[in-house]
Amino acid sequence: MLRTLVLNATYEPLGVISDRRALILCLNSRATMVEDSGTVLRYSSGEIALPSVIRLNKFVRIPYRHSVPLSRRAIFARDGGRCVYCAAPATSIDHVIPRSRGGAHNWENVVSACHRCNHTKADKPLKDLGWRLRTLPREPVGAAWRILGTGRTDKTWLPYLEPFGVAAATA
Ligand SMILES: [Zn+2]
Known part of the structure; x- marks a missing residue:
């Protein structure tokens, strides 16, 4: 099963869900497909593209900030x-x-x-x-970082994570 990146209506990354769940959100008009995964789900009377990135149609407020797991x-x-x-x-x-x-x-x-x-x-x-750190290490903030911590990321997700400070070289 593939995984889909979920963006808020503002394009802020929110999290990762299964592609099937993402497809259902799109079919229920709760989200819109932003990037196609290139994988097609076939069913009796046709086929449908599974999303790799979706965006929620309605803004959701994030009630609190999780700390980013150290990995x-x-x-x-x-x-x-x-x-x-x-x-x-x-x-x-x-x-x-x-x-x-x-x-x-x-x-x-x-x-x-x-x-x-x-x-x-x-x-x-x-x-x-006599060495120094080039930058002072700090805990990063934001959902994009939690998404990285979940493991496998897809290259189609990068343009949506980079504005939140996640480096392309490592995602
Ligand atoms: Zn070195």
Whole structure:
């Protein structure tokens, strides 16, 4: 089963649902197909395209903000898929303050890093190496980030996630 990205009437990403559920929302005029998945559902008297992105016809208010789960995928996305120390393509996750020195496993202390920097840094504090972070790590906000954390994303979703700060290289 494919999954469909759901956008609010304002185009803000809301979440991910099954393509069948998305199709039903479209057939009930509660949503409009924005991107076709290229997959066709066949039935006795015809066929219908399954959506990969839909947009709700009526704006829904989001009652509260969920925190974004910390995952390798989301960290790479936040850091643009680049090492926070040298800007090379990231291949690993690093704890800025090493865990062995009491560093927390949270958004403020976990960054994407290349293999070389991660290996060189090992459990040394940044000041011992004379290194700095290119950007200060923070928890990202917004639904686009929660969607990344759900796992598989579709390339047709990217134009709808990018305005919310999710980097194309990593989604
Ligand atoms: Zn590096």
